[in-house]
Amino acid sequence: MKVLVIEDNKELAGSIYNFLAAEGYICELAYHFEEAREKLLLFPYDCILLDIMLPDGNGLDLLRFIKQEHIQSGILIISAKDSLDDKVNGLEGGADDYITKPFHLPELHARLRAIYRRQKLEGNNLVSFNEIGLNTDTLEATINDTLLDITKKEFDLLLYFVVNKNRVLSRQAIAAHLWGDYTDNLANFDFVYQHVKNLRKKINTARGADYIETVYGLGYRFNASRT
Known part of the structure; x- marks a missing residue:
């Protein structure tokens, strides 16, 4: 699986990267809105980990951009916000799942695998x-x-x-x-x-x-x- 991690917290992004790489995934990082937008236009990804709060933009705007460009990637929103509105807006905007910080990396991994199975493998391993x-x-x-x-x-x-x-x-x-x-x-x-x-x-x-x-x-x- 190839994953794009869009997360401005470099320590957290690094931890996710190291964990997923150890699991055998190809993992790419983007710390900013525009950097993520450029990568999404240039390269395909199986799944996207999308932080809502970015230093130069809102993750929900990036989600809308993904849908407008018909980018066929699974989307897992990650955010420090634990409000119902953010979850509803993200899921109604086309995200496949939502996880709130702080989270355990094995849970993040399990959610990614579930998204990939649903999207690419008809829910089967x-x-x-x-x-x-x-x-x-x-x-x-x-x-x-x-x-x-x-x-x-x-x-x-x-x-x-x-x-x-x-x-x-x-x-x-x-x-x-x-x-x-x-x-x-x-x-x-x-x-x-x-x-x-x-x-x-x-x-x-x-x-x-x-x-x-x-x-x-x-x-x-x-x-x-x-x-």
Whole structure:
């Protein structure tokens, strides 16, 4: 999962970052309204942690901007305010959940996972497509019930393909989703090719269908019509 944390308290943002990174998430930080707005226009995120009180703007205005731009991310509002009005305004404005400071990081993590499951996985931690099975809790992947020996990045890559089946995914988009926004400035994305190559080889060795196809000049596509 790729998460954008919009929080002006650098100590809290750092704690969230370290916790989520330890859980294997790609986590990006924005401390200001305009910085967050720029990132949201440039990069896609699975979930957004949105603080209401920002030094140069209101988080609810940023929420309206997210909806106006049709940004398809799960949104968890975080705020020191514990008023009913803020919760109602946030949820009615399109947020998926609301958590009040101070909070425990494991609870924040659980709420993020719940949002991701509802949005991307139809509320389930088990994702399947034909002979492919993915367990997002155990990070295990199977082909015809045979466990695949894949790395964490390869698991995330396969999940990204399955969730976005039939869509063309650029090498740049794959790199940003799995390694972070900083990859936007890289000269090439040969490392993406290598990871895709390794994943395809392992699936083929397990007698799975070769769903991942190269779209020359653009990137890759998980072709759901292949058998």
